[in-house]
Amino acid sequence: MIESDPFAGLRVESDGVHVAVAVIRDGQGRVLIARRAPHAHQGGRWEFPGGKVEPDEDIHAALRRELREELGIVPRRMFPLLRIAHRYPEKKVLLDVWDILAFDGEPTGREGQPLRWVAPAALEEYRFPDANNPIVRAVRLPHQYLISPQPVPGAERDFLRQLQHRLLAGIRLVQLRAHDLDDDEYTRLAEQCRELCQRHGALLQLNRDPGLAAQLGTGLHLTSRRLNSVSTRPALASGQLLSASCHDALELDRAEALQVDFCVLGPVERTASHPGAEPLGFPAFAELIRNRPFPVFALGGMRATHLDIARYHRAQGIAAISALWSP
Numbered sequence: 105m106i107e108s109d110p111f112a113g114l115r116v117e118s119d120g121v122h123v124a125v126a127v128i129r130d131g132q133g134r135v136l137i138a139r140r141a142p143h144a145h146q147g148g149r150w151e152f153p154g155g156k157v158e159p160d161e162d163i164h165a166a167l168r169r170e171l172r173e174e175l176g177i178v179p180r181r182m183f184p185l186l187r188i189a190h191r192y193p194e195k196k197v198l199l200d201v202w203d204i205l206a207f208d209g210e211p212t213g214r215e216g217q218p219l220r221w222v223a224p225a226a227l228e229e230y231r232f233p234d235a236n237n238p239i240v241r242a243v244r245l246p247h248q249y250l251i252s253p254q255p256v257p258g259a260e261r262d263f264l265r266q267l268q269h270r271l272l273a274g275i276r277l278v279q280l281r282a283h284d285l286d287d288d289e290y291t292r293l294a295e296q297c298r299e300l301c302q303r304h305g306a307l308l309q310l311n312r313d314p315g316l317a318a319q320l321g322t323g324l325h326l327t328s329r330r331l332n333s334v335s336t337r338p339a340l341a342s343g344q345l346l347s348a349s350c351h352d353a354l355e356l357d358r359a360e361a362l363q364v365d366f367c368v369l370g371p372v373e374r375t376a377s378h379p380g381a382e383p384l385g386f387p388a389f390a391e392l393i394r395n396r397p398f399p400v401f402a403l404g405g406m407r408a409t410h411l412d413i414a415r416y417h418r419a420q421g422i423a424a425i426s427a428l429w430s431p
């Protein structure tokens with residue numbers, strides 16, 4: 105079954121060339137890439153399969169046709185991933201990127217193009233067109249972002265034990281949110297979390313001053329207040345991700361200006377942790393993240409069962425405290 109797009113039927117508002125792009129995954133989580141013909145636009149670079157949407161097509165028809173023509177497969181289950189408007193010196197494109205989770209057939213390079221199945225972490229080794237950077241980032245991120253509850257001072261061991269359980273259960277992206285700890289307590293706990301996360305191949309985002317993340321070599325998560333107060337992107341080494349909390353279009357604009365690697369946006373649903381906040385709902389969430397060149401997680405009242413509806417609305421996935429900490 106093909107998941108429909110909440111924006112299907114809407115004509116593309118960009119004046120760029122609308123391109124259907126497929127992130128095709130196999131059972132091991134590897135992603136299929138192809139090498140563009142030498143004389144094509146962006147020739148010789150690696151790409152995610154796809155091509156231009158014809159004037160009489162919607163995005164699903166274009167994906168089905170391109171995947172049949174280029175690879176000989178039929179997509180069965182897909183979610184929208186990102187839409188990226190990018191201006192090359194010679195042309196503008198709007199990459200409409202879809203995650204293909206199930207398909208029929210065995211992909212072959214039907215136009216003679218070399219194909220490769222690549223682990224997400226190895227995508228960095230390939231040269232893609234410049235517009236593809238957000239796609240590579242989204243492919244490498246998981247679909248669940250665990251935000252820690254406030255650790256009780258003195259009960260750090262219980263906290264770390266629970267974090268380990270969650271990592272063993274498959275959590276791969278964690279934010280240490282602990283505003284109640286003083287700087288020394290936070291730093292000690294952050295070092296222990298970093299070690300645990302490293303051991304499980306998970307990414308850790310520190311929600312503290314930027315210097316600590318730089319010093320410990322972790323990612324950095326900006327609260328919306330910090331997002332609004334920093335004027336330049338905090339210095340982090342490559343591979344250390346910058347994320348931010350956003351509530352509205354202005355904060356998403358700021359995040360975009362700082363070139364964040366990903367965001368959370370909410371509250372999408374009513375949530376016990378912020379009872380006064382008016383929820384956005386998924387349609388407004390989808391409208392706010394439309395054409396943002398970075399992955400966005402839905403936050404606020406999310407449970408694991410919201411994952412499909414969130415992804416249907418083009419979220420990277422869900423972010424949550426209690427539902428992911430003690431499900």
Ligand SMILES: Nc1nc2c([nH]c(=O)n2[C@H]2C[C@H](O)[C@@H](COP(=O)(O)OP(=O)(O)OP(=O)(O)O)O2)c(=O)[nH]1
Nearest residue numbers: 123125145146151152153154155156197233235236
């Ligand atoms: N398919 C694909 N196109 C990309 C990617 N990144 C990127 O910038 N593009 C650009 C390059 C091209 O300008 C445009 C896609 O055009 P295309 O050459 O694949 O179009 P097509 O399959 O319809 O082929 P044709 O009709 O031009 O022969 O989008 C990507 O990852 N995959």
Ligand SMILES: [Mg+2]
Nearest residue numbers: 153154155156
């Ligand atoms: Mg193509």
